[in-house]
Amino acid sequence: xxxxxxxxxxxxxxxxxxxxxxxxxxxxxxxxxxVQMDAGKGSGFSNKEYTDVGxxxxxxxxxxxxxxxxxxxVKEPQPVEVDLLKDGQLLFTYLHLAAxxxxxxxxxxxxxxxxxxxxxxxEDGSLPLLTPMSEVAGRMSVMVGxxxxxxxxxxxxxxxxxxxxxxxxxxxxxxxxxxxxxxxKMAVGLGAxxxxxxxxxxxxxxxxxxxxxxxxxxxxxxxxxxETVKEADLLIGAILIPGAIAPxxxxxxxxxxxxxxxxxxxxxxxxxxxxxxxxxxxxHDDPVYLKHGVIHYSVANMPGxxxxxxxxxxTNATLPYIIKIADIGLGKALDFDNSLKKGVNIMAGxxxxxxxxxxxxxxYARLETLL
Numbered sequence: 235x236x237x238x239x240x241x242x243x244x245x246x247x248x249x250x251x252x253x254x255x256x257x258x259x260x261x262x263x264x265x266x267x268x269v270q271m272d273a274g275k276g277s278g279f280s281n282k283e284y285t286d287v288g289x290x291x292x293x294x295x296x297x298x299x300x301x302x303x304x305x306x307x308v309k310e311p312q313p314v315e316v317d318l319l320k321d322g323q324l325l326f327t328y329l330h331l332a333a334x335x336x337x338x339x340x341x342x343x344x345x346x347x348x349x350x351x352x353x354x355x356x357e358d359g360s361l362p363l364l365t366p367m368s369e370v371a372g373r374m375s376v377m378v379g380x381x382x383x384x385x386x387x388x389x390x391x392x393x394x395x396x397x398x399x400x401x402x403x404x405x406x407x408x409x410x411x412x413x414x415x416x417x418x419k420m421a422v423g424l425g426a427x428x429x430x431x432x433x434x435x436x437x438x439x440x441x442x443x444x445x446x447x448x449x450x451x452x453x454x455x456x457x458x459x460x461e462t463v464k465e466a467d468l469l470i471g472a473i474l475i476p477g478a479i480a481p482x483x484x485x486x487x488x489x490x491x492x493x494x495x496x497x498x499x500x501x502x503x504x505x506x507x508x509x510x511x512x513x514x515x516x517x518h519d520d521p522v523y524l525k526h527g528v529i530h531y532s533v534a535n536m537p538g539x540x541x542x543x544x545x546x547x548x549t550n551a552t553l554p555y556i557i558k559i560a561d562i563g564l565g566k567a568l569d570f571d572n573s574l575k576k577g578v579n580i581m582a583g584x585x586x587x588x589x590x591x592x593x594x595x596x597x598y599a600r601l602e603t604l605l
Contacts, residue, residue: 235560236266238302240295241273244309244534246518248276248541251306251327253549254283256556261288265560268292268302277545299323306556308548309535316340324564326556328352328367331579332479332593333506338580347564347581351552352504353477353590354577361476362573363555365412366547368501370537372416372472375499376405376424378536379468382497382522382529389529390495392467395425402426406462408454408483408508409472410437413501417470422448429462459483464491471500473508477579478589484509486526494527503532565605575601 237260239252250273257267267289271281281291292298299305299318307327311319316337319325322345329350331338341348351363361368376394383389383403396402405421407414410432421428422445431454432438438451452458463469463484469492473480480502489498489511502508503515511525515534522531537544555574558567568575579587584599591598 236268236301236303237556237560238292238298238305239267239269239273240298240305240307240315241270242276242308242538243295243312243315244538247309247535247538249308249538249545249548250274250277250279250541251308251548251552252556253277253545254279254287254289256549256553257284257289258287259553260557260560263557263561266290268298270295270298274545277541279545304556304559306552308538308545310334310337311341313340316344319344319346321345322347324559325349326351326552326559328364328504329579330504332477332590333504335594338585338590338594338596342580342583342585345583348579349574349577350477350579350587351577353579353587354555354573355476356573361412363548363551363577364474366551367537367544368412368474369416370540370544370547371501372413373420374536374539375413375417375470375472375501376420376426376468378521378531379405379470379497379499380424382531383467383495385495387529388495388524389497390467390493394421394468403467404429404465405468405470406431406466407470407472408459409474409502410434410441411472411474413472413474414470415441417472417501418445418449421468426468429466431459431462454483456485460485460488460491463488466492467496469496469498469509471498471502471508471512473502474505475589477587477593478505479593480505480508482508482510484511486510489528490526492526492528495529496527497529497531499531501536503534507532568601568605 304324380394385391392403405426429450585591585596586601
């Protein structure tokens with residue numbers, strides 16, 4: 235199979251979909267790997283590192299898209315990339331289509347088979363290709379929030395950890411999935427006053443077992459959320475429904491009760507955001523905006539800021555699936571791997587992921603009928 239790795243073009247997206255080590259594995263199995271010129275530069279990989287392991291460096295994205303059977307990316311295709319995709323091509327990347335109806339329609343019109351990293355799901359419900367980036371984003375959310383709490387960035391001037399004799403900042407984390415767990419780990423490690431809200435009591439019991447009295451836990455409902463948001467210096471949104479639009483759990487009236495200079499970091503922005511006052515995705519170039527005196531951070535590709543760490547973590551997770559598709563073809567790979575089957579969001583002009591179809595009010599087609 236010919237696998238194409240184009241250079242990412244989303245704002246400040248420095249990750250690359252494959253490391254030289256990943257390319258080496260595929261080349262050794264007899265596959266062709268086409269890497270666009272300087273695709274790995276932002277993650278610290280030179281063109282020579284790819285050619286040394288047998289990959290081919292291609293000058294332009296157009297040539298990569300034209301020649302490849304499967305396109306492997308990090309982020310959803312930008313409009314210029316959609317134009318480059320071939321009719322019926324296989325695209326393996328983070329898609330987050332629930333928040334992108336126009337992109338969904340464009341990919342369906344081109345009969346793209348779109349496999350979304352974020353909906354590949356194991357039998358235990360875990361998301362193996364989303365987890366590594368959720369770990370990065372969860373840890374980053376606390377670092378970013380702590381930075382914007384400084385007066386130099388317009389925040390309240392509160393040190394997350396406090397100091398002897400001075401209270402630490404209050405951090406509220408909405409959700410106890412992978413993002414929430416990693417945000418909790420960082421916030422507790424920095425000595426913040428941490429409260430985690432989640433609908434599942436099992437996750438909260440786990441947090442109490444691990445952190446004891448260092449973390450307060452609350453069952454998530456509108457009353458508990460409103461009370462906690464009001465007191466938060468830093469609010470982190472970490473809600474995910476695989477493949478679906480994120481629910482707007484934090485209402486605007488709640489944000490209005492927050493103190494001026496408080497900070498919101500909505501990690502759920504890829505799926506539309508879980509906070510009502512998050513109106514749009516921001517970029518690393520222009521990451522925040524003010525609303526009701528509260529700093530809102532909603533960068534849609536947070537892990538791109540730590541590209542080298544993120545690229546290694548992502549390739550570690552995605553490479554086994556890429557190898558399986560390349561070795562035996564997509565049809566057989568889907569037959570043998572139910573987790574990969576759940577990753578297929580669109581195929582043959584149809585929406586094949588049920589929660590995505592509901593979010594975008596599209597007809598749902600069972601994948602089995604298309605295979």
